[in-house]
Amino acid sequence: MKLVSAFFRVVHGAMAFLFALAALVLIGIAARIGWEAVHAGFDARTAQLIIEAVGLVAAAVVALQIAETIVEEEIIRDADISAPTRVRRFLSRFFVVLIVALAIEGLVATFKALHENPSQLPYAASLLVGVGVLLAAWGIFIRLNRYAEELEPEAMADAKKEDGKLK
Secondary structure, eight states: OHHHHHHHHHHHHHHHHHHHHHHHHHHHHHHHHHHHHHHHOSSHHHHHHHHHHHHHHHHHHHHHHHHHHHIIIIIISOOOTTSHHHHHHHHHHHHHHHHHHHHHHHHHHHHHHHHHOGGGHHHHHHHHHHHHHHHHHHHHHHHHHHHHHHHOHHHHHHHHHHHGGGO
């Protein structure tokens, strides 16, 4: 069983590395777009390019946070995700990043649609409505999960012990 566990740690490590690498590539592309935009002059096109760069940076943040979560949860802590406390903490980390990135992407899409193609506004609005639904669903999940945690107080104690591995 130790061999299988070690194999999964290696796979998780490779996945985290690829997510981090993707984040760095996205940051590089965003920096290049931003640099070119600033040198092109200060006009509406420059604003559009900067807004696109912000969207790429938001995607990079998501990729980097996923990499960090994988490393902390699956490699350093070697956490058992079956406990309600661990599930809530893991999903909360993921949802914070996802919701913020999707909200930024929705704003980018809105600005782009306003300036380039107003017929795309319903799609941008749909994305922002989806972000709101995700946020509400996450809140409901946390509320319901809290009741499950009260049934297993030892799971919270275990999760706090695992946090010590990160210090």
